[in-house]
Every structure is written in C-alpha cells, then in structure tokens.
Amino acid sequence: MTAERTLAPAGEAGDADTAIRVRGLRRAYGAHRAVDGLDLDVRRGEIFALLGPNGAGKTTTTEILEGYRSRDAGEVAVLGVDPARAGARWRARIGIVLQESADVSGLTVRESVRHFAHYYPKPRDPDEVIEAVGLTDRRDTRAGALSGGQRRRLDVALGILGGPELLFLDEPTTGFDPEARRRFWALIVGLRAAGTTILLTTHYLDEAEHLADRVGVIRAGRVVDVDTPERLGGRHLARSVLRWRDAEGAHELATAEPTADVARLAARFGGEIPELTVTRPSLEDVYLDLIGAW
Numbered sequence: 001m002t003a004e005r006t007l008a009p010a011g012e013a014g015d016a017d018t019a020i021r022v023r024g025l026r027r028a029y030g031a032h033r034a035v036d037g038l039d040l041d042v043r044r045g046e047i048f049a050l051l052g053p054n055g056a057g058k059t060t061t062t063e064i065l066e067g068y069r070s071r072d073a074g075e076v077a078v079l080g081v082d083p084a085r086a087g088a089r090w091r092a093r094i095g096i097v098l099q100e101s102a103d104v105s106g107l108t109v110r111e112s113v114r115h116f117a118h119y120y121p122k123p124r125d126p127d128e129v130i131e132a133v134g135l136t137d138r139r140d141t142r143a144g145a146l147s148g149g150q151r152r153r154l155d156v157a158l159g160i161l162g163g164p165e166l167l168f169l170d171e172p173t174t175g176f177d178p179e180a181r182r183r184f185w186a187l188i189v190g191l192r193a194a195g196t197t198i199l200l201t202t203h204y205l206d207e208a209e210h211l212a213d214r215v216g217v218i219r220a221g222r223v224v225d226v227d228t229p230e231r232l233g234g235r236h237l238a239r240s241v242l243r244w245r246d247a248e249g250a251h252e253l254a255t256a257e258p259t260a261d262v263a264r265l266a267a268r269f270g271g272e273i274p275e276l277t278v279t280r281p282s283l284e285d286v287y288l289d290l291i292g293a294w
C-alpha cells in the first residue's frame, strides 16, 4: 500500500473544483532561489498556461507538481494529493508529456501505445487513442520514421493513454508547422471538452491566447499575474490605438473611446477611413511588461 496523504477531504467543494493548489512553494539550487514563494491555483476542467522567461522556474515548479522533484518549503496539492508522498494510484490519474519523449523509435505507433497501456490499471483503448491524436493512417509506421509533429502526437497519445484527469504539457508544439500546430490545438481543446484539466507550459503567446482559459506569468520564481488572456496585465482596460492616413500623412491616436473616435473620423472622411487599424496591446505586449522586459 502506498501512503497517499489527502490534503482536503474528498467531496469537499474546494477540492472538487481545484486540480492544483500551491502555497508558498520554494526550491533553491545552492544559493539560487529558483522558486521563491510561488502560489498557484488551477481549476478542474480548465487549460491553464504557465508563461515566463527562460530560467523563471516553470520546469522546477511543474516537476514538483508531477512528483519528480523535491521542494524546500510550501504546500502542494495535485488532485488533492501531495505529490511528494503520492503513489501509483495518484500517478495513474495524471498524464505527462515532456519535452524529451520516451524512446520508442524501434516500435510502430500501435506497438508503442499498446506497450505503454500495460503501465495503467484502466488504460483507454489503444486504437481509440491513436485515432484521437490523428495517427490512424500512421499506426504501422515506426516511431523513429514519424515527422516531428507526428512524433509529438504520439507523445500526447502516450500521455492520455491512462485517461488522466490532469495532463501536463511541456512546450508541446515546439518545431511544429502552422497547420500541425492548429491540428494539435484542436486535439487539446477536445481533451478539455472531455473533462481533462491541462497545465500547459509554452513560450508561444499565440498558443496561450488560443488555448488557455487562464494564464499565469512566472518571473524570478513567483507568479506575478494570473488572469484570462483577454484581461492579463489589465489588457482589457488599456487604451486602443487608432491609425489612419490622409493627405498629410500617417496619424496615430491613443483613445479610451475607439468607437466614438472611429465614428467621428468616418464622418470627417465621409465614409471609409484610409488604412484604418484599431489595436489594443497584444498578449505579448502585456507579457513583456509583466516580466519587465522593456
């Protein structure tokens, strides 16, 4: 028997709604504080994206959540269980897709999925999983002969094989072409629709914007903001910038009332406003602000 310590009684409202709860997490490497008092809440059923510059502490944090790295201090509950004390039963409830994938290059897609199915108490049907990641027409291809994007899909197949309640995805689309990325995103959205909670680490702001219900930005081992992609860093409150052109040249106007200003300009031009654009700060703009990159 494994001694799994449940932090909150099963069935309690907070526990049922929360997939990950972290308070005051700390982890140092020698004198370097990689994670320095980090708090995080991930709700069940959401896609949560962790963003942050290289070295901010994302991998250290996720590896602690996955039970692969020890911590110096703080409270951590993942699916109601402390990963530092969790056993096989808990491990079967989570799925992990790492940056470096399992070495199955000598096996076909089908053989690798069937092989890994033996590790789970109640695996999903291997052929269904292969279908879900769109590899049915490649099922007899050796993993080593797949393209980069197809290989990543196989990694996801192996990550979801146990029917996880919570899936960790570490930079899943690095090296994907735009079409493969869109297909992969559709796959992830489908997993959420089926009830899977997803913690996604990415450096692609468009990926976070497209996929994430909420985004957390880590800087120097702490979470500096958590919000929806639309509201992060007060983005929804920021002024819009109108740009247009007339006989005198290019114009730019920052405004809190873009609709009224566009109407006013349209009246002045008597119709179309030449080369009109209306923009708000992008997710990348507010992200770079939050990590102090300007």
Ligand SMILES: Nc1ncnc2c1ncn2[C@@H]1O[C@H](COP(=O)(O)OP(=O)(O)OP(=O)(O)O)[C@@H](O)[C@H]1O
Pocket (backbone or CB within 6 Å): 029, 032, 034, 052, 053, 054, 055, 056, 057, 058, 059, 060, 061
């Ligand atoms: N095993 C280790 N020994 C010593 N220092 C480490 C170790 N692992 C990580 N670090 C340091 O801890 C800090 C946080 O690293 P971590 O890998 O968690 O960052 P990250 O946000 O995942 O970065 P990236 O975006 O580059 O993957 C970095 O300064 C890193 O050099």
